[in-house]
Amino acid sequence: MSLGATVLDGLVGNVSRCRRKPATPQFYRLGDDDDVIRFRYSARLRVALSPKTVAGSVPMSRRLLKQSSPSIEAMIQADLQRGAGLAIDLAALEGTGVSNQPQGIANVTGVNTQTVATPGQPTWNELVGFDTAVADDEALDGSLAYVTTSGVRGKLKTTAEG
DSSP, X not given: OTTTOOOOTTXXXXXXXXXXXXXXXXXXXXXXXXXXXXXXXXXXXXXXXXXXXXXXXOOOOHHHHHTOOHHHHHHHHHHHHHHHHHHHHHHHHHOBSSTTOOBOGGGOTTOOOOOOSSXXXXXXXXXXXXXXXXXXXXXXXXXXXXXXXXXXXXXXXXXXXX
């Protein structure tokens, strides 16, 4: 979430919204008594959102429960928060859309992708392709970042430009 995901909090029940913004906002001039022309999204651009729940637990011994202190409770709460955050992030990225999972970005059709010839070892030109794909969707705004594994991160630190 810290990478700039849009969070829609406080929603109740199912919601339908546009999958993505139109390529170009529509602006025009109005006369004093003219009505605004509303842009309607086609059905193929709409996506239904429904609430999902993530749950977790931390096993504790009876002795730990009996000797509990505020610092132990804080540690357990931090473990639960971190685990829930990772579960939410993973589902947002790679959720299958079945078995109570949301559909993650990687499983949504119509999202621009960049092919990496050797998995886990992108070349400089392939990295530039990622930015190009995002720019094609007119989405190079806000706080942008790459999400990757530690192995790919290490590889990227040693990938020469050009």
